[in-house]
Amino acid sequence: MSREYIASVLKRLRAEQGMTADEVGEIIGKSGKTVSGWENARSQPDADLLLKLCEIYKVENILDTFSEIKRNVKPIESKDDTQKLLHNYHLLNDSGKEKLLEYSEDLIGNAKYTTPDFSDIKEKHA
Known part of the structure; x- marks a missing residue:
């Protein structure tokens, strides 16, 4: 808990x-x-x-x-994904929180799931 x-x-x-x-x-x-x-x-x-x-x-x-x-804990009724993630994170025990953080780091490390950052290219060609 x-x-x-x-x-x-x-x-x-x-x-x-x-x-x-x-x-x-x-x-x-x-x-x-x-x-x-x-x-x-x-x-x-x-x-x-x-x-x-x-x-x-x-x-x-x-x-x-x-x-x-x-x-009886109800999921949060929000359209804001950040609020939902924070709410869900706080419902997890320490082990669950650790797993969620590991999973998010794995997702960020995979180009398939991240938004490319083209800011360097835009600045060079401006």
């Missing part, structure tokens, strides 16, 4: 309990800023804190909860 995915799940679970980041932080001995950092993918809680959050958010089975939410 990607950091962004875990962040979105944590944020949704907290909102469902009607709690603020400060309230959750007070319960677990962290600041609301730290909780907010987890929910905005700037950092992640360690395993012990993640289990404590599950208790607070009344999650009975952490794997089922994360899997259920992942199945």
Whole structure:
């Protein structure tokens, strides 16, 4: 699971309990800023804190909860290909992100899939 995915799940679970980041932080001995950092993918809680959050958010089975939410992730509705690529990239785990980057580099290395750059030729003949 990607950091962004875990962040979105944590944020949704907290909102469902009607709690603020400060309230959750007070319960677990962290600041609301730290909780907010987890929910905005700037950092992640360690395993012990993640289990404590599950208790607070009344999650009975952490794997089922994360899997259920992942199945319900909707593709982005955008006509902008760059936005779609970024959205999809953030849904991938670290291994998937690495594969996507490798694949894009392979595509760029193949003239069949790239747009030729004729700027040097244009400048010489201008």
